[in-house]
Structure formats: structure tokens, C-alpha cells
Amino acid sequence: MNGEQEFDYLNVIPLVDVMLVLLTIVLTTSTFIATGSIAVNLPKADEGEMASTASMHTVVVDKSGAIWLDDRKLALADLPAAMRGFNRQTPVLLRADRDLPLQGFVDVYECVKKQGFAALSLQTEQP
Numbered sequence: 001m002n003g004e005q006e007f008d009y010l011n012v013i014p015l016v017d018v019m020l021v022l023l024t025i026v027l028t029t030s031t032f033i034a035t036g037s038i039a040v041n042l043p044k045a046d047e048g049e050m051a052s053t054a055s056m057h058t059v060v061v062d063k064s065g066a067i068w069l070d071d072r073k074l075a076l077a078d079l080p081a082a083m084r085g086f087n088r089q090t091p092v093l094l095r096a097d098r099d100l101p102l103q104g105f106v107d108v109y110e111c112v113k114k115q116g117f118a119a120l121s122l123q124t125e126q127p
Contacts, residue, residue, distance in 0.1 A: 042125040043098040056091040057083070059112055063097040065104045076107060083115050091119040 041063070059079075060068040067074050069082050092112055096105045112120060 041098045042095065042123055044125050056093050057086060058093045058095060059108060061094075061096040061100055061104060061108050063099050065100065067108060076111060079108070079111050080115060083112070086115075086117075088116050089118050091121060092117045093121050093123055095123045 057070055058068075062068070067076055067079060069079060072082070074082055094109060094112065096108070109120075
């Protein structure tokens with residue numbers, strides 16, 4: 001014998017544990033990104049650019065007219081106070097359900113616009 005010990009087995013349990021954790025993180029993150037946390041049927045538009053949502057604030061108005069600011073439910077009257085501390089150069093993405101009455105959308109749009117943000121975008125779906 002030359003003093004080297006042979007490998008009897010390879011312990012793969014720690015590798016499997018790490019891979020399962022990584023798989024769970026990837027699946028959870030991709031599901032959240034793909035669907036978003038609040039279900040809305042977006043209106044359709046033929047063209048448009050999709051900006052990166054990583055560094056923007058999101059205002060969602062669902063079918064019932066409920067308003068969500070970055071996944072926090074708010075009343076329309078509380079929206080200006082909630083946005084007061086935000087940087088005005090940060091883009092704001094407005095997602096509204098296509099079945100929402102037009103006046104409900106306009107009220108939210110005007111409320112956000114009056115806050116003085118440099119960029120206000122409306123998210124739509126392509127048909």
C-alpha cells in the first residue's frame with residue numbers, strides 16, 4: 001500500500017440540500033415575478049416598452065377598485081401621504097384592471113400625477 005486511502009463513498013446529502021434550497025428560491029422568485037402578487041386583467045395595447053420593475057414603485061388598482069402601493073393596500077385618500085417620502089425621480093408603474101370603471105382609474109392616475117413623479121407608466125398586455 002502506498003499510504004493513500006480509497007474513497008468508499010461520496011456523501012452527496014449536503015449537495016442535495018443546497019440544490020433543493022436553490023431550486024425552491026428560483027421557483028418562488030420566478031412565480032412571483034411572472035404573476036405579480038395582485039391579480040389584475042391588464043388592458044391590451046399593440047406597442048409599448050416594458051421598463052425594468054426592479055427600481056420602481058407600483059400602484060395596482062384591482063377590479064373592485066382597491067388600491068395597492070408596493071403590495072400595501074391603501075385608500076385613495078391615503079395614497080399621497082404614503083408616496084410623500086418617495087424620490088420623485090423614481091418611476092411609478094400603474095397597473096389597473098381592464099374591467100375597472102374609467103373614473104376609478106382616472107382618480108388614481110391624477111392622484112399619482114399630482115405627486116410630481118418624473119415618470120408615470122401604465123402597464124398593458126400585448127394581444
